[in-house]
Amino acid sequence: MSGDLKPCPFCGANPHRGLEKVRHCQLHGDPLQDFSFWCPRGHAKVTASTEAEAITAWNTRTDTNSDLLEALAPFAALADEMDRVGATHRMPPAEIRRAAQYAHCHAARDAISKHRALIDSDNGAQHPTHCLPEALR
Structure with missing residues (x-):
């Protein structure tokens, strides 16, 4: 699914992907883990609760100048x-x-x-x- 990712909007590098640290829901104690995409050069990072949301957030940008x-x-x-x-x-x-x-x-x-x-x-x-x-x- 990461093949659908656009390059970094600032430098054009291919984004890296990963999972954030596991945290637990304070109400129910369920483990939660966010998905992240980031520029390897540190220009941008997106974190969301699902991989699909993270992809959508990463790919959301203006395509015109x-x-x-x-x-x-x-x-x-x-x-x-x-x-x-x-x-x-x-x-x-x-x-x-x-x-x-x-x-x-x-x-x-x-x-x-x-x-x-x-x-x-x-x-x-x-x-x-x-x-x-x-x-x-």
Whole structure:
């Protein structure tokens, strides 16, 4: 039945299967054992009370990329804006690079917004360091 399993949604590896530790029902004392499927690289794990439920849970996922593309849209816009700022100033100002390097997306977005305002104003040649939050200076 494990031949019906889809690969890991994150890395494409074939999932491993196994039984969880036996536990006993507190009401009747009956032994219970759950079924599990997991990625051998540790990306995902599914546990259910029956093998069929575990297979269904493991195989349940979106088969299209539309949700992923929608979730990544703000980051694509941020990257486009960094390219625009970089083209105007030959490369992104240091505080934008530093914020992006450390994956502080909100800080990078704020810094880009302030630089966009400067680019669009008369003072576009300046690179103020006050755009970056105190923690990233």
